[in-house]
Amino acid sequence: MKKVFKYLNPLSHLGDRYYSWIFPFVANLVLCICSEVYAYSIAKNPMAVGVYIIFLNVAFIIYFAFREGIVGGFISTGVTIAYYFYIIYTRHYSGSQYTSGIDTTIILAILYFIIAFIIGTLKQQIDRLIDIQSDERKRLEAIIQQLPTGVIITDNTGTVTHINKQINKILGLKIPIGFKIGTDNITKVKINGDAIDPTQASTIYALTKGKSITGRDLLFERKDGTLAYLQVSSAPITNKKHKIIAAASIITDITQQKELERQKDDFLSMASHELKTPITSLKMFIDLQDKQIIEKDAKKVKYFNERIRDQANRLKELTNDLLDVSRIQTGKLAFNKEAFDIAEIVTDTVEGLQATTKRHKIEVESELKQIVQGDRYRIYQVLVNLLSNAIKYSPQGEKIIVRVKKIKQNVVVSVQDFGIGIEKSQQDKIFDRLYQVTDPEEKTFPGLGLGLYISKEIIERHKGKLWVESAKGKGSTFYFSLPITSKKGNI
Amino acid sequence: MANKILVVDDDIDILEAISLLLKSEGYAVETTTKGEQTYNKVAAFKPDLILLDILMSGSDGRAICKKLKLDDTTKSIQIVMMSAHPGADIDSLNSGADGYIAKPFETKDLLKIIKHHLK
Numbered sequence: 001m002k003k004v005f006k007y008l009n010p011l012s013h014l015g016d017r018y019y020s021w022i023f024p025f026v027a028n029l030v031l032c033i034c035s036e037v038y039a040y041s042i043a044k045n046p047m048a049v050g051v052y053i054i055f056l057n058v059a060f061i062i063y064f065a066f067r068e069g070i071v072g073g074f075i076s077t078g079v080t081i082a083y084y085f086y087i088i089y090t091r092h093y094s095g096s097q098y099t100s101g102i103d104t105t106i107i108l109a110i111l112y113f114i115i116a117f118i119i120g121t122l123k124q125q126i127d128r129l130i131d132i133q134s135d136e137r138k139r140l141e142a143i144i145q146q147l148p149t150g151v152i153i154t155d156n157t158g159t160v161t162h163i164n165k166q167i168n169k170i171l172g173l174k175i176p177i178g179f180k181i182g183t184d185n186i187t188k189v190k191i192n193g194d195a196i197d198p199t200q201a202s203t204i205y206a207l208t209k210g211k212s213i214t215g216r217d218l219l220f221e222r223k224d225g226t227l228a229y230l231q232v233s234s235a236p237i238t239n240k241k242h243k244i245i246a247a248a249s250i251i252t253d254i255t256q257q258k259e260l261e262r263q264k265d266d267f268l269s270m271a272s273h274e275l276k277t278p279i280t281s282l283k284m285f286i287d288l289q290d291k292q293i294i295e296k297d298a299k300k301v302k303y304f305n306e307r308i309r310d311q312a313n314r315l316k317e318l319t320n321d322l323l324d325v326s327r328i329q330t331g332k333l334a335f336n337k338e339a340f341d342i343a344e345i346v347t348d349t350v351e352g353l354q355a356t357t358k359r360h361k362i363e364v365e366s367e368l369k370q371i372v373q374g375d376r377y378r379i380y381q382v383l384v385n386l387l388s389n390a391i392k393y394s395p396q397g398e399k400i401i402v403r404v405k406k407i408k409q410n411v412v413v414s415v416q417d418f419g420i421g422i423e424k425s426q427q428d429k430i431f432d433r434l435y436q437v438t439d440p441e442e443k444t445f446p447g448l449g450l451g452l453y454i455s456k457e458i459i460e461r462h463k464g465k466l467w468v469e470s471a472k473g474k475g476s477t478f479y480f481s482l483p484i485t486s487k488k489g490n491i
Numbered sequence: 492m493a494n495k496i497l498v499v500d501d502d503i504d505i506l507e508a509i510s511l512l513l514k515s516e517g518y519a520v521e522t523t524t525k526g527e528q529t530y531n532k533v534a535a536f537k538p539d540l541i542l543l544d545i546l547m548s549g550s551d552g553r554a555i556c557k558k559l560k561l562d563d564t565t566k567s568i569q570i571v572m573m574s575a576h577p578g579a580d581i582d583s584l585n586s587g588a589d590g591y592i593a594k595p596f597e598t599k600d601l602l603k604i605i606k607h608h609l610k
Contacts, residue, residue: 269576276575277502280595284508287598291515311504 024064024072028079065119073116081109150251170253172222202234206247229258282311321450328457335375342370349383366404370411373485374462385451386415394419410481418475431456495519497538526550545574553586560587569608
């Protein structure tokens with residue numbers, strides 16, 4: 001039954017236009033048959049149909065032209081005119097005087113076709129406009145949903161008409177379509193720590209003042225208590241008569257960006273601190289050297305020169321680290337490729353680092369020769385970093401053990417210290433740029449926090465892995481693996 | 492008798508440079524890289540002035556300064572703090588230090604501030 005009603009409604013679309021001729025054809029045929037049955041069986045007068053049938057026919061033509069377009073109107077008209085000729089034919093042979101209607105019928109036919117054409121065309125234009133509007137709406141909806149930022153569009157009362165899923169993620173709450181944004185439900189928004197005056201909230205501002213707000217930064221507290229830095233822009237949408245009909249707001253979560261900015265600031269401050277330290281001693285050693293112009297003690301001159309050279313080397317290493325980070329971030333860290341014995345480099349590095357510590361004894365447990373492909377200097381850099389960390393983070397430790405082992409097709413190098421260790425929750429973070437381990441009393445350790453970040457990048461570019469096993473207070477063991485290659489491999 | 496100066500910094504190179512410089516100027520100098528050893532050194536060496544770095548691995552110079560300034564036996568010792576961090580001067584004075592010098596400094600400025608506080 002519903003289907004019948006749906007069909008009878010001229011504005012409903014059944015969707016299958018291919019069969020649009022069937023319904024007008026059958027309906028008009030049924031109308032004609034009913035007229036004939038009425039004339040011959042009920043009224044018992046062939047002329048009983050009369051001119052009133054014309055009104056019914058016109059009504060049918062208009063209805064089907066509007067329902068099914070030009071095709072429907074023309075089919076209706078066709079069946080109707082055919083019926084008129086049938087009447088003229090049958091009444092002529094029955095001897096009636098109703099035979100002079102051929103010219104009238106032709107005029108009627110032309111008129112009917114014109115009506116069907118006009119109504120049908122109108123209907124098709126309306127359909128097209130409806131389609132365009134619906135396509136536009138779908139396109140807008142798709143764009144809104146695909147945007148990486150949150151979008152809310154409200155009508156002029158502040159009632160939400162469009163919203164995308166990003167909003168829910170950013171705000172941590174679900175705003176349904178139809179929700180009314182008002183001065184009473186904007187509470188947890190702060191600008192620079194101060195709660196915002198609800199009438200100044202961007203959507204409300206855009207709707208009431210008719211002005212745009214661009215890139216307003218604010219701090220938003222989510223229901224679960226987490227804070228998010230948001231950047232909000234709102235603009236009123238006006239119609240041709242300049243009346244505000246809607247407001248569109250775009251919300252971007254800039255928490256990560258803020259965090260990166262903070263990290264960058266920390267990095268610069270840390271970098272400048274670390275660079276200033278050797279510069280301080282460098283300046284003093286130069287001043288001490290100046291005194292030798294008078295004292296002329298050759299031994300002292302040589303010693304101060306050495307110390308000046310040390311400080312210059314420290315500065316060089318620091319700037320190299322900073323440059324490496326910059327290269328990693330722009331993807332420009334370059335590697336040389338050669339085959340070398342990893343065990344030999346381990347022994348050399350340990351010898352070098354042993355000279356820097358009196359407290360620690362660095363032991364090496366190495367299995368013969370292990371040839372790997374890669375950049376000898378970069379692997380040496382990783383080893384220096386791991387060993388210096390082991391020394392730095394085990395101020396009370398006395399032993400550091402370096403092992404070189406072959407495991408399947410990899411050589412695994414490990415550096416074990418017996419120092420402060422790393423908490424489980426920090427173990428992933430230590431490979432991030434600028435992350436440094438702190439100990440329970442929030443003690444700080446010198447350095448830029450770049451070493452492991454650079455090392456991980458170097459090892460991964462050699463198709464290896466760098467990882468850590470550690471327990472708080474019990475020391476750490478850092479491992480890196482490198483594939484053993486008999487042939488030349490690519491880094 | 493020469494004035495006694497204790498230098499506390501986590502950087503061995505800076506310690507060595509300052510120590511050599513001050514010794515060449517006629518001061519008696521002791522050094523330590525470990526903040527927690529400051530108190531022992533102070534008790535044994537009885538310095539007239541302490542050159543104290545603000546951020547050291549293992550301890551916080553500001554906390555050491557506060558503690559020394561709260562102790563009646565050590566509060567008269569002049570403390571000059573030093574740091575490479577911008578804004579650390581306010582931190583130092585807040586923790587009760589008598590003076591502050593920013594790293595990297597000119598040798599003559601370091602000597603000037605030491606002389607000033609030893610008057």
